[in-house]
Amino acid sequence: MRRLTDVGALREAYDLVIVGAGPAGMAAAVEAAGQDRAVLVLDENPGPGGQIYRAIGTAPLRDPRVLGAAYWEGAALADAFAAAEVDYLPGATVWHLDDALEIGVSAGARSAVLPARRVILATGALERPMPLRGWTLPGVMSVGAGQALLKAQGIAPTGRVVLAGCGPLLWLYAAQCIAAGAAPSLILETTPRANWRGALRHLPAFLATPYARKGLALMARVRRHLRVVPHVAALAIDAEDGALRVTWAEGTAFTADHVLLHQGVVPTLNLARAAGCAIAWDEGNACFAPVTDAWGTASLPGIAVAGDGAGIAGAEAAALRGRLTALEALRALGVLDEAGRDARAAPHRAALARWSRGRAFLDALYRPAPHFCAAPPDAMACRCEEVTGAALRDAARMGATGPNQLKAFLRCGMGPCQGRMCGPTITETIAQERGIHPREVGYMRLRTPAKPITLGEFAALRKTEADRRAVERR
Amino acid sequence: MFRRLPEPPARRIGFSLDGVAVQGAEGDTVAAALLALGRTACRETAVSGAPRGPYCMMGVCFDCLVVIDGLGNRQGCLVPLREGMVVETQHGRRDAAR
Numbered sequence: 001m002r003r004l005t006d007v008g009a010l011r012e013a014y015d016l017v018i019v020g021a022g023p024a025g026m027a028a029a030v031e032a033a034g035q036d037r038a039v040l041v042l043d044e045n046p047g048p049g050g051q052i053y054r055a056i057g058t059a060p061l062r063d064p065r066v067l068g069a070a071y072w073e074g075a076a077l078a079d080a081f082a083a084a085e086v087d088y089l090p091g092a093t094v095w096h097l098d099d100a101l102e103i104g105v106s107a108g109a110r111s112a113v114l115p116a117r118r119v120i121l122a123t124g125a126l127e128r129p130m131p132l133r134g135w136t137l138p139g140v141m142s143v144g145a146g147q148a149l150l151k152a153q154g155i156a157p158t159g160r161v162v163l164a165g166c167g168p169l170l171w172l173y174a175a176q177c178i179a180a181g182a183a184p185s186l187i188l189e190t191t192p193r194a195n196w197r198g199a200l201r202h203l204p205a206f207l208a209t210p211y212a213r214k215g216l217a218l219m220a221r222v223r224r225h226l227r228v229v230p231h232v233a234a235l236a237i238d239a240e241d242g243a244l245r246v247t248w249a250e251g252t253a254f255t256a257d258h259v260l261l262h263q264g265v266v267p268t269l270n271l272a273r274a275a276g277c278a279i280a281w282d283e284g285n286a287c288f289a290p291v292t293d294a295w296g297t298a299s300l301p302g303i304a305v306a307g308d309g310a311g312i313a314g315a316e317a318a319a320l321r322g323r324l325t326a327l328e329a330l331r332a333l334g335v336l337d338e339a340g341r342d343a344r345a346a347p348h349r350a351a352l353a354r355w356s357r358g359r360a361f362l363d364a365l366y367r368p369a370p371h372f373c374a375a376p377p378d379a380m381a382c383r384c385e386e387v388t389g390a391a392l393r394d395a396a397r398m399g400a401t402g403p404n405q406l407k408a409f410l411r412c413g414m415g416p417c418q419g420r421m422c423g424p425t426i427t428e429t430i431a432q433e434r435g436i437h438p439r440e441v442g443y444m445r446l447r448t449p450a451k452p453i454t455l456g457e458f459a460a461l462r463k464t465e466a467d468r469r470a471v472e473r474r
Numbered sequence: 475m476f477r478r479l480p481e482p483p484a485r486r487i488g489f490s491l492d493g494v495a496v497q498g499a500e501g502d503t504v505a506a507a508l509l510a511l512g513r514t515a516c517r518e519t520a521v522s523g524a525p526r527g528p529y530c531m532m533g534v535c536f537d538c539l540v541v542i543d544g545l546g547n548r549q550g551c552l553v554p555l556r557e558g559m560v561v562e563t564q565h566g567r568r569d570a571a572r
Binding site: 044045046051055058060061091093109126127136138139140141142144145146148149152153154155156157158159180181182257268383384385386415416417420421452 | 475476477478479484499501502503506509510514515519521522524525526527528529530531532533534535536537539545547551552554
């Protein structure tokens with residue numbers, strides 16, 4: 001891979017642009033490389049790996065037992081990516097994509113706009129927001145944030161640490177902290193007891209997978225080291241004498257130095273939506289996801305979505321889905337015919353089927369409780385614009401029935417994070433208030449710029465004579 | 475508080491935080507260095523002035539916004555720490571003119 005340091009080093013145009021260098025993006029790049037087509041990988045982080053393999057190659061915790069085998073397995077893919085004949089620009093934020101496949105990218109406070117013939121969005125997932133009273137207080141962060149610190153910097157929270165929520169990542173992070181000698185104090189587990197009803201029928205398929213045994217062993221290890229409170233149905237955090245008081249049932253509270261929240265992950269929708277790709281409700285993952293076909297192709301020609309960004313399935317599946325989107329891109333770019341594409345895809349499809357087994361059980365079991373997805377009146381729903389659950393509910397009752405109307409009423413979703421931290425919450429809160437399914441509420445409109453850039457950077461973009469003529473008065 | 479786990483210590487990186495000379499470590503982002511220094515809040519919100527600190531550490535939440543080398547609204551979790559950097563707490567709108 002040719003590592004670029006600024007947008008000035010980019011070519012004028014690329015055959016294939018891949019956004020994201022996690023498992024899906026790296027695998028897509030590896031698959032598409034070496035075919036005499038210009039391939040570019042843009043990624044926001046300082047190094048490849050995405051979230052799951054964050055800082056692979058530079059992680060300071062060298063004892064492989066701490067982060068675990070599933071993390072270190074990413075090294076092989078990162079090595080293959082490093083050897084692939086592609087351009088790679090780290091520290092690059094893609095702020096624009098449209099149906100003409102023009103890409104706006106910023107790096108080092110300079111932007112460029114360049115055309116692509118195919119685009120693969122491998123922008124991954126983000127943690128589903130968990131809007132509680134007090135979740136904006138300093139000292140409260142997501143479990144994913146804690147894990148990012150552990151992987152990239154070898155930093156762990158100390159003192160009284162509470163993990164609250166549900167999902168495999170919460171247990172994995174607890175186990176990693178224990179292995180690092182920094183065990184948390186308490187887990188407040190929010191999986192509703194009733195989830196077992198829906199999950200049970202998927203249990204046999206899950207038990208036949210290799211990760212069932214690993215997962216159960218990991219949970220047992222965690223339980224030996226710290227207290228786990230199951231079926232927590234209410235949660236709130238208050239600042240108290242420089243600490244955080246976590247309350248989870250009437251009169252039951254714990255004073256903590258850190259609270260880390262998590263309730264699963266959802267696809268990052270911003271770029272796909274800003275480009276105009278269709279999304280649809282995914283009942284299995286309980287979230288909206290881009291509409292894609294078996295090759296990851298989205299509703300707009302030339303754009304594909306790979307990995308968890310197209311629906312949550314995990315790192316191994318993400319890499320395989322990255323390869324499939326790359327093979328379809330190679331077909332569209334005239335490198336492969338359909339038969340050649342299908343032949344190369346066959347082993348990846350077989351592996352994908354293997355990795356998808358047991359997923360339905362995890363989805364059903366760790367489906368977050370609806371009352372933790374909607375914002376209670378006293379919680380901040382939109383963290384950027386500081387819009388509370390009460391404000392959302394009042395506006396919904398007054399007739400602002402959808403996320404776009406709520407934006408106009410309250411500015412929720414219009415701050416710098418562009419709805420990343422509140423989009424799901426707003427949909428769920430409206431659904432709860434109106435007594436309808438989130439699918440019927442829909443998701444807020446997302447537009448360019450998908451991430452904020454300065455006006456100066458925008459104004460400094462290279463302009464053609466036609467651009468100038470389009471806005472100049474004569 | 476946070477602690478760096480006992481590993482071979484990374485090379486120290488000197489930078490300035492609100493005018494005070496401090497140190498982070500190689501491999502830190504600005505947000506990670508601030509947390510390791512015990513700074514759980516790094517900005518005040520534009521609307522109410524409430525203190526905030528990094529929430530997601532992956533470029534999503536914009537709660538780690540800081541002023542870096544004079545430029546505001548930088549996502550501290552995405553910017554690698556460099557020797558001699560000048561980092562400042564980002565104040566809310568009501569203090570922007572000062």
